[in-house]
Amino acid sequence: MVIDIHNHFFPAAWPDLAERYATPNWPWIKHTEPGKADIMVGERFFRHIYSACWDPDVRLEEMNRDSVEMQVISATPVLFAYDRPVEHALDCARLFNDAALEICGRGKGRLKSLCQVPLQDIDAACAELSRSMRAGHLGVQIGNHVGEKNLDDPGIVTFLHHCADEGAAVLVHPWDMMGQTRMPNYMMPWTVGMPAETQLSVVALILSGAFDKLPENLRICFAHGGGSFAFLLGRLENAWHHHPVAHGACQFPPSHYLNRFYVDSAVFDQHALQFLVATMGDDRVMLGSDYPFPLGEERVGALIRGSRLSRQAKEQLLGGNAQRFLGLDGKASETKASGDATSAAELAHPTGEQLTYSSYLKIPELLELQQPQSSPQHHDELLFIIVHQTYELWFKELLHDLDAVVANLQAAGAHPGSRDEVYEAARLLRRCTEITRVLVEQFTILETMLPTHFLAFRDKLEPASGFQSEQFRELEFLCGLKDEKMLRYHKPTPEAHAQLERRLRDPSLHHVFFEALRGLGKLAALPETATERERFDARARAVQALYQDDRHHRDWIDVCERLTEFDELVVSWRLRHIQLVERTIGVNMGTGGSTGASYLKLTLEKKFFPELWEARTLLMK
Ligand code: HEM
Numbered sequence: 001m002v003i004d005i006h007n008h009f010f011p012a013a014w015p016d017l018a019e020r021y022a023t024p025n026w027p028w029i030k031h032t033e034p035g036k037a038d039i040m041v042g043e044r045f046f047r048h049i050y051s052a053c054w055d056p057d058v059r060l061e062e063m064n065r066d067s068v069e070m071q072v073i074s075a076t077p078v079l080f081a082y083d084r085p086v087e088h089a090l091d092c093a094r095l096f097n098d099a100a101l102e103i104c105g106r107g108k109g110r111l112k113s114l115c116q117v118p119l120q121d122i123d124a125a126c127a128e129l130s131r132s133m134r135a136g137h138l139g140v141q142i143g144n145h146v147g148e149k150n151l152d153d154p155g156i157v158t159f160l161h162h163c164a165d166e167g168a169a170v171l172v173h174p175w176d177m178m179g180q181t182r183m184p185n186y187m188m189p190w191t192v193g194m195p196a197e198t199q200l201s202v203v204a205l206i207l208s209g210a211f212d213k214l215p216e217n218l219r220i221c222f223a224h225g226g227g228s229f230a231f232l233l234g235r236l237e238n239a240w241h242h243h244p245v246a247h248g249a250c251q252f253p254p255s256h257y258l259n260r261f262y263v264d265s266a267v268f269d270q271h272a273l274q275f276l277v278a279t280m281g282d283d284r285v286m287l288g289s290d291y292p293f294p295l296g297e298e299r300v301g302a303l304i305r306g307s308r309l310s311r312q313a314k315e316q317l318l319g320g321n322a323q324r325f326l327g328l329d330g331k332a333s334e335t336k337a338s339g340d341a342t343s344a345a346e347l348a349h350p351t352g353e354q355l356t357y358s359s360y361l362k363i364p365e366l367l368e369l370q371q372p373q374s375s376p377q378h379h380d381e382l383l384f385i386i387v388h389q390t391y392e393l394w395f396k397e398l399l400h401d402l403d404a405v406v407a408n409l410q411a412a413g414a415h416p417g418s419r420d421e422v423y424e425a426a427r428l429l430r431r432c433t434e435i436t437r438v439l440v441e442q443f444t445i446l447e448t449m450l451p452t453h454f455l456a457f458r459d460k461l462e463p464a465s466g467f468q469s470e471q472f473r474e475l476e477f478l479c480g481l482k483d484e485k486m487l488r489y490h491k492p493t494p495e496a497h498a499q500l501e502r503r504l505r506d507p508s509l510h511h512v513f514f515e516a517l518r519g520l521g522k523l524a525a526l527p528e529t530a531t532e533r534e535r536f537d538a539r540a541r542a543v544q545a546l547y548q549d550d551r552h553h554r555d556w557i558d559v560c561e562r563l564t565e566f567d568e569l570v571v572s573w574r575l576r577h578i579q580l581v582e583r584t585i586g587v588n589m590g591t592g593g594s595t596g597a598s599y600l601k602l603t604l605e606k607k608f609f610p611e612l613w614e615a616r617t618l619l620m621k
Helices: 017-021 056-065 086-105 122-135 154-166 188-207 233-242 254-260 270-280 311-326 341-348 357-361 363-367 381-414 420-446 451-458 470-479 484-490 494-505 509-519 532-548 554-585 597-605 610-619
Strands: 003-008 027-033 036-041 044-050 070-074 111-115 139-143 169-173 220-222 262-264
Touching: 003 169, 003 311, 017 027, 017 086, 056 111, 070 086, 070 311, 086 111, 086 122, 111 122, 111 139, 122 139, 122 154, 139 154, 154 169, 188 220, 188 254, 233 254, 262 270, 357 363, 381 420, 381 451, 381 470, 381 509, 420 554, 451 554, 470 484, 470 494, 470 509, 484 494, 509 532, 509 554, 532 554, 532 610, 554 597, 554 610
Parallel strands: 003 070, 070 111, 139 169, 169 220, 220 262
Antiparallel strands: 027 036, 036 044
16 A cells, blocks of 8 residues: 655635635635646745646546555645634635545545644634544644744644544644745755754754653654754754753653654655665655655655665555554554553554564564574574674663663753652663673573584684674763773774764763762762862762662662662673683683683773762771
8 A cells, every 4th residue: 555645735726815804915726728727825926736736537647657546635835824813724724624625535535635724723723623534634734833833832732632632643844934035046945944944843842842741642744754853863862962951851862752753755865765764763754745746756656666675664664654644554543552562563563464473573584684604504603693692682772771761860860859760760770680680691501502612613703703792882881981992893883983982972871870969969069170089989979978868869779779780780791701701712812802811801890880889888987
């Protein structure tokens, strides 16, 4: 099922709005020759259009040409009328909403529609949305702002709530572009202003904390690939982590919210599409063409079909995701937050074909990932690969959870009165310690491999080495052990190198934890001239003070205990790894060029949170 969720209609005729409301400069259609027309705004020319805008037969023919099964049509933003008196805008919305249904009625079941609403008046907007949903629309198209109000305006957030309640899909379209006096030429309001408008809307919804408040079953999509949002997400994330003022009111870093909205595929470039899918995920991008306007995709769907995405990803982008977005997958809402396995599975697989255990977990792809190098294949090489891969999977989960711990502790530091984030940090840290416990144990499986078995394929590994485990180093950097020298092992993999450089710059868990204690009033500011030793002692004393006041700080003590346990378990991991190394290769050099076990023994001294250990000494004094 190929569904185009972003394309526009324009009825062949409608009443003279200027006369109807006795105000000038309303849009109207001027037919110039058979099948052709101009959209006019008052006396000003706006755009050439052709019969596909109003004639369902022409649309269907072109849909057949492009192998598109369904189009979801929406009005042209020039009709929004958000700057008009609400009674005019409401009347106008009704006119075009009814006209849309009339066109769909002649579309042989292949045309569906999104309504428009007078968004300058939230009550009227909600009422028209409900009326339209009852009449057969699948959702609503809204402009990305109403005058000076962005989408995080409390009234608009209320409207979005209402959309979620009504099960209405929301398509956000940029309009009334910023900075137009500086962009009088070259269609720059469309090529520069529109992407910036859309980015502004996404950022406003995230940073205002609106996504934290809006229900998870809200289905909202941003046109034109979400504008400049995806490309500048790194910049946003960087600001969020480094400048408290850029934090806004959201609970988590901006990238946390990527699963709360969709974008369409109208980016017109293979690299851009690839990047968009890599950023948003292949379950968040949907075919949107901007058909039949001049800036639309000429052959609808060609960009996705001609991409290097997997067959399954293409299917999702071409229609599967849209079915979920539009509520055509048999469910009114996409998440009921039930958390049970079935609904999670349903969510992840929107297409008509039934989800299976295997397709959800991508088992075929997973089982393709073990590629032994020995030839003929040595029996134990498969074990060697699988054990390492499972470690890396768990490292991924640890990074995922520890990033959330950082965000929670940052929030806790910013709001010392609130305890929710402290509890959440402690809960997630408990998960991290449980995972690490498993990681310590897991070495025993590899110890069933004889040293001679390892030697049978070891020469194939050189110079691959645990030194090159990007995620292990990320974990160290994230927790606070930042050693720039270790970057040299990642020179052969520029992406890993860049990611580690980012981790070096980002605030560590260690830093965030003590900043939170500062926010709590436990860690006094020291003069600029204070030595590193004096700073260390001050941090240890702050922890000591927490423990000594356990009547008031049970929650923070719990966090300290979890961090200490995590530290302890990572040292256990290092120790068990050394034992494995000695048992397998004795005191020989490693494939990464180190002195092997004797080098690794030096790492046993490493601690993420030495102050937590020092505090124990202080408590006894
Ligand atoms: C037969 C099994 C193994 C042997 C002989 C072995 C050997 C070594 C050696 C000698 C080093 C030091 C660097 C070098 O010169 O290469 C090292 C580092 C490392 N290995 Fe292993 N290893 C084994 C299994 C594992 C497993 C299962 C993991 C799990 C992820 C792992 C993760 C690491 C990591 C992360 C480092 C870097 C440690 C650091 O820099 O502190 N190794 N390994």
